[in-house]
Amino acid sequence: MADTLRIDYESHNGVRELIDCLRYTLEGISLNFDRWGERYVSGPGIYVAVVTGPSVAAFADPMGRNKWPIDRCREIPGHIQSFFETAQEVALSRDGAVVISIDGVVQEQMVRFNDIMPGERDDISEQTDDYEDWMGSRHMSALDTSRRPNVVTTLTLSEESGRVTIFESGSFDSYDRSELGGVWNVDGESYV
Structure with a gap:
């Protein structure tokens, strides 16, 4: 009976709109960076998790002083330009995952998500996609x-290649930099 009362956040219009905003923000950050491929240069990289519930403390640890600057942008709805500018700076200067609730509120503390332990596997979705050769620890995490049941989506921007990947329920869709921005991307050029 509990499942019949569960809100299906994975297909909820407002949550899908938030995820689209996050995806296009990561794409814009990738497309705005023009030094991909230069030797000894790391591009912007970021890891974002959209979650339900009040806390991720049961499966995440704080990443020390790596914090989202909430004084610059605390929530995404109505503040997309501020979010983009803040995310661009965070992607170049901080490590850890940014946690965002389904209502678009950004948590201050960035985190490292814990590995799934054997005793947790009963409540967790099956992994339907295998790890790929291009995946580093951020993408595998x-x-x-x-x-996890209260994680709707995770998204990454690769600091090595500018690739943007969306992960949901143990599966993923990944987009090389040349595929970002849809019709606005003319040969991988910036559109933001």
Whole structure:
């Protein structure tokens, strides 16, 4: 009976709109960076998790002083330009995952998500996609974390290649930099 009362956040219009805003923000950050491929240069990289519930403390640890600057942008709805500018700065200067609730409120403390333990596997979605050769620890963590019941979506921007990946329920869709921005991307050029 509890499942019949559960809100399906994965297909909720407002949550899907939030996820689209996050995806396009990561794409814009990738497309705005023009030094991809230069030797010894790391591009912007960011890991975002959209979650239900009040806390991720049961499966995440704080990443020390890595914090989202809530004085610049506390919530996404109505503040997309501020969110983009803040995310762009965070992607170049901080480590850890940014936690965002389904209502678009950004948590201050950035986190490291814990590995899934054997005793937790009963409540967690099956992993339907395998790890890919291009995946680093950020991407593997995002794939695993996307399987947790109160995580709707995780998204990553690769600091090595500018690739944007969306992870949901142990599966993912990944977009090379040349595929970002849809019709606005002419040969991988910036559109923001």
